[in-house]
Amino acid sequence: xxxxxIHLPASVQELREIxxxxxxxxxxxxxxxxxxxxxxxxxxxxLLKLQEDQSQAAALQTLCTFPTMVHLDKDVRDASTETKKTxxxxxxxxFSRRDVYAILYELNQASKTERDPEVERLxxxxxxxxxxxxxALSEQDxxxxxxxxxxxxxxxLDFQKALNEDTTDILLTAEELEGCTEAWLSGLTKVLKEEDxxxxxxxxxxxxxxxxVSRNAILPETRRRxxxxxxxxxxxxxxxxxxxxxxxxxxxxxxxxxxxHAAFQLDINMAKTVETVDTFxxxxxxxxxxxxxxxxxxLLDLKREEYEQRGWSSxxxxxxxxxxxxxxxxxxxxxxxxxxxxxxQEYFELNHVRDQIMGVYSKIFQLRFEQIPGKYxxxxxxxFAVYDQKAQDEAGESGQKDPSAFKxxxxxxxxxxxxxxxxxxxxxxxxxSYVVSSSGxxxxxxxxxxxxxxxxxxxxxxxxxxxxxxxxxxxxxxxCHAMSSRARYSLFNFSWSVVPxxxxxxxxxxxxxxxxxxxxxxxPTVLKRLGRHYKTGEELPDxxxxxxxxxxxxxxxxxxxxxxxxxxxxxxxxxLDPNQRQQSIAxxxxxxxxxxxxxxxxxxxxxxxxxxxxxxxxxxxxxxxVYAWSEMHAHDLYTRFTDTTKDxxxxxxxxxxxxxxxxxxxxxxxGATVEPMELLKNFLGREPNPQAFQRxxxx
Numbered sequence: 001x002x003x004x005x006i007h008l009p010a011s012v013q014e015l016r017e018i019x020x021x022x023x024x025x026x027x028x029x030x031x032x033x034x035x036x037x038x039x040x041x042x043x044x045x046x047l048l049k050l051q052e053d054q055s056q057a058a059a060l061q062t063l064c065t066f067p068t069m070v071h072l073d074k075d076v077r078d079a080s081t082e083t084k085k086t087x088x089x090x091x092x093x094x095f096s097r098r099d100v101y102a103i104l105y106e107l108n109q110a111s112k113t114e115r116d117p118e119v120e121r122l123x124x125x126x127x128x129x130x131x132x133x134x135x136a137l138s139e140q141d142x143x144x145x146x147x148x149x150x151x152x153x154x155x156x157l158d159f160q161k162a163l164n165e166d167t168t169d170i171l172l173t174a175e176e177l178e179g180c181t182e183a184w185l186s187g188l189t190k191v192l193k194e195e196d197x198x199x200x201x202x203x204x205x206x207x208x209x210x211x212x213v214s215r216n217a218i219l220p221e222t223r224r225r226x227x228x229x230x231x232x233x234x235x236x237x238x239x240x241x242x243x244x245x246x247x248x249x250x251x252x253x254x255x256x257x258x259x260x261h262a263a264f265q266l267d268i269n270m271a272k273t274v275e276t277v278d279t280f281x282x283x284x285x286x287x288x289x290x291x292x293x294x295x296x297x298x299l300l301d302l303k304r305e306e307y308e309q310r311g312w313s314s315x316x317x318x319x320x321x322x323x324x325x326x327x328x329x330x331x332x333x334x335x336x337x338x339x340x341x342x343x344x345q346e347y348f349e350l351n352h353v354r355d356q357i358m359g360v361y362s363k364i365f366q367l368r369f370e371q372i373p374g375k376y377x378x379x380x381x382x383x384f385a386v387y388d389q390k391a392q393d394e395a396g397e398s399g400q401k402d403p404s405a406f407k408x409x410x411x412x413x414x415x416x417x418x419x420x421x422x423x424x425x426x427x428x429x430x431x432x433s434y435v436v437s438s439s440g441x442x443x444x445x446x447x448x449x450x451x452x453x454x455x456x457x458x459x460x461x462x463x464x465x466x467x468x469x470x471x472x473x474x475x476x477x478x479x480c481h482a483m484s485s486r487a488r489y490s491l492f493n494f495s496w497s498v499v500p501x502x503x504x505x506x507x508x509x510x511x512x513x514x515x516x517x518x519x520x521x522x523x524p525t526v527l528k529r530l531g532r533h534y535k536t537g538e539e540l541p542d543x544x545x546x547x548x549x550x551x552x553x554x555x556x557x558x559x560x561x562x563x564x565x566x567x568x569x570x571x572x573x574x575x576l577d578p579n580q581r582q583q584s585i586a587x588x589x590x591x592x593x594x595x596x597x598x599x600x601x602x603x604x605x606x607x608x609x610x611x612x613x614x615x616x617x618x619x620x621x622x623x624x625x626v627y628a629w630s631e632m633h634a635h636d637l638y639t640r641f642t643d644t645t646k647d648x649x650x651x652x653x654x655x656x657x658x659x660x661x662x663x664x665x666x667x668x669x670x671g672a673t674v675e676p677m678e679l680l681k682n683f684l685g686r687e688p689n690p691q692a693f694q695r696x697x698x699x
Contacts (some may be wrong), residue, residue: 003385005410005446006430008067008377012079015064020084022061022091029053030097041113047123048437050100055434055490056155058501059443060629061087062430064269065500068161069422069450070377070414077420081161086499088153092133095502096146101127101135106291112243118673122489125504125672128268128618133255141255148252155241155248159274159617162234170229171200174221181342184208187457205230206417207424211465214326215341223323224602231607238611240460242585247578249621259575262575262622263580269508270629270676274575277414277625281568284560284628285596290377291557296320296598298555306331321600325562329555338547341465347419347531350462350471351454353412355474356530358384360520363481364660366390372410381414386483393510409433409483410445415451416462424614425471426450427478429499432490444491449475458624461534469530470521497619507619508626509676513667515627522656524550525582525686555698558597560628566613566623573610574622585610633680635692637667640683 011016033046068080115123133149134142138383171191173487188209189202203226213226220390249261259265262274271277297298297319306328307316320328333339358369368387376383385407392399392406399406412430417423426449433445453473456462464472482494495503496510520526524545531540569592573585583591586608590601593609601609610616613626640663641653653659666683681687 003372004374004383005444006063008071009063009076011073012075013284015067015076015079015083018060019064019086022057022064024085025053025057025060025589026090026094029057030094030100032626033103034097034099041103041107043119046103046107047126048119051122051489051491052437054094054441055432055502058499059431061501062428064500066428066430066448067377068157069164069498070099070448072418074165074420077161077164081157083269084500085150085154088157089150089500092146092149094154095129095133096135096142098131098135098139098142102131102279104130104516106688117523118488118492120672122491125491129502132256132264132268137255145252145255147452148248152245152248152252155245155371156617159234159238159241159245160614161236161424163612163614165420166231166233166423167206167419168205168229168233169202170205170226170327172203172225173198173200174638176219176222177201177203177217180212180216183217183342183457183463184454185459185529186342186459187455194542202331205233207452208417212327214323215330217327220323223327224321227323228602228604228607230612231602231609232604233612235611237605237610239586239608241609242610243578244615245621246573248584249574250578260575260577265519265574265622268504269623269626270508271508271625277571277629280629280632281564281571281625282695284564287694288560291698292561292598293557294557295338296557298332299324299558302328302331302335305455315342319600320598322602325558325599332554333551337551339544339551344531344540344544344548345465346464346535347533347538347544348464348466349532349534350415350456350464352532352534353464353469353472353530355698356370357469357476360473360526360529360613361476361654362389363655363657365664366657366661367408367479367480367483368392378414378418380416381412383410383412385410386480392414407444411479411483412446412448413451413610414448415453416455417452421452422450425452425475426496426498427475427482429482429493429495432493432495432501432503433485433487434493435488435492440460445482445485447494449479457474463534466521470518473513474514474520474615475517477517480664481513484664486669487673489673494671503672505672506676508629508631509679511626511630511631511681512676515630516637518634519638520654522549523652523654524549525655553696553699558599560697562593562599563628565593567628568592568596569610570616570620570624572623632690632693633688635696636688636690637663637680637683639692 009018029050033050036045065074065080065084067259068084071077071080104123104127108127134145136147185201191200192200193200203213208669210230214223217223253261253264254613256264258267266272266274266277300318303320303324305318330341359385362368365390365484368389369384372383372385372386376381386409387403388406388408392403427447428450429445429447431443431446434442434443436443452467453464454462485493487493491502491504493503494505525546526541527548532538569589572588572592581588589609593599593601602617620626640659641656644651644653663683667679677688
């Protein structure tokens with residue numbers, strides 16, 4: 001029998017049966033709590049029992065909600081989307097129970113004895129959940145809030161489903177795709193049009209295809225057409241949804257006493273206020289302003305040179321367009337930094353990179369990963385068990401006799417695109433870690449890395465660009481974060497807003513550990529391990545490594561400005577009163593982005609970049625800032641790994657297993673049992689500061 005820790009439902013009926021069990025657990029949990037006589041109520045039989053029931057429900061519910069992202073059967077995917085709406089309502093109904101809130105509030109007020117710190121934190125975070133669901137409002141206002149939240153949930157899931165199920169493509173000829181690599185073209189579907197007898201390539205709007213065209217297609221019109229087609233994806237359906245979401249979120253926030261939705265979201269994060277985020281963004285833009293100006297000029301000069309060489313001078317208008325940036329960035333890397341991404345890609349064969357990334361993580365965190373053979377929800381999905389190698393080694397002979405005692409979790413890899421699958425990159429927690437009170441047994445966490453990497457072709461294995469390897473390394477950091485929890489209660493686990501069950505890890509800390517770990521993909525010692533030519537077995541040459549590392553900060557001003565533009569737009573949309581906003585979302589997006597970056601966006605009818613942004617409907621609403629915010633703290637954390645004062649002969653401590661394990665223990669393991677700032681201070685040995693981030697932006 002397979003050791004697989006979870007089994008996705010094979011049918012709609014099975015999915016619905018599991019959903020009913022989850023709903024029953026949540027409903028009966030609250031009913032049982034209320035039924036306890038007042039004199040007999042304790043934190044143990046109310047709060048802790050409620051939390052354990054939630055943990056049990058959380059462990060089951062992803063079997064119902066995750067299939068919408070990956071299941072091969074469209075009927076099951078559709079049922080999963082609808083079931084997720086139902087379960088979100090079930091969780092919301094639990095935390096809207098005024099009677100349960102009143103009991104917990106009374107216990108919080110009445111208990112005078114000193115509580116266990118983790119229990120106290122659990123109580124305060126649980127009360128906060130009830131309050132954010134309107135349990136402290138009047139019944140009338142709470143009913144209105146619940147109705148709004150139900151509508152928001154449905155719109156968000158329909159927004160995501162539209163993107164997952166989208167099959168938009170564009171047909172282009174070989175001439176139109178001039179410059180694109182044969183390796184990529186060989187993997188595309190060919191279509192012969194009867195009306196003109198011309199053979200076309202079908203280019204999808206999935207990430208691998210979009211990136212190949214935007215980086216390599218010589219003809220500007222080809223890149224423009226693909227960019228426009230992508231920015232029109234799902235606009236007819238997601239455009240009205242996002243307008244409604246912005247309006248409904250504002251209504252819900254004001255009902256709860258907040259000025260706007262951004263204030264509601266930030267209240268429980270590290271940043272706390274919109275003003276803090278706005279000041280943070282202004283500081284970044286000020287820091288990169290000179291670099292942004294020079295970066296744009298570099299690309300404009302390259303564009304002018306190419307237009308002159310190709311006889312297109314009359315078409316040069318002195319502007320940079322969105323479809324120019326990646327193309328001229330690629331030329332810049334090749335011509336001035338001797339970095340040919342197509343060549344470097346040949347050294348990053350997926351299976352080798354995967355194994356080496358696991359090797360790096362196992363070394364720095366002192367873990368062990370073992371693949372578990374089996375067939376899972378798709379043929380190319382793989383499963384691994386994770387062991388605490390350090391603890392096993394310290395156990396000596398007993399550790400050798402019973403290695404299973406040191407297993408700390410499981411994770412799946414589902415790395416390739418397919419029809420109906422979630423089209424971005426992410427890590428989804430499938431089961432939280434918690435201690436079962438009756439037995440003292442720890443339920444092991446389960447997570448999955450959902451990717452959309454380039455598939456192998458008939459004559460080449462799957463290979464990664466350096467940027468894709470970097471993303472893989474980042475996401476694997478989330479996997480390790482999910483595996484690390486030793487908290488007693490599931491509320492303090494790593495999680496992500498894509499799962500309906502509640503956790504309390506601050507959203508603007510969630511990305512910090514993984515962004516910090518991205519630094520490893522710029523370390524020559526690590527690149528040497530990851531890079532091996534798929535044909536010859538040759539290691540990635542030192543000169544290519546040196547050239548690649550030199551590109552890290554190239555165009556940093558421009559590329560960071562694009563990220564800040566999306567961040568500022570997101571914050572603006574969620575801090576303005578939508579009833580007072582004069583522009584449509586598409587108009588606001590275009591004007592703000594062009595003002596911040598100086599890059600002209602697509603201007604065709606039906607274009608709306610908000611309609612393709614998963615984040616805005618997956619919990620990152622008024623939260624896109626977390627990437628830049630996390631990068632600030634990530635650079636600060638990394639100073640520990642670059643500090644070689646105690647051993648000047650050492651250039652880096654990136655593979656220092658003692659320091660890596662300290663990071664594991666102090667930053668990852670505590671999860672949400674400790675405030676994020678305390679985690680940072682515990683590892684740094686000082687107050688966090690933005691100095692390393694400022695150096696990174698300006699040097």
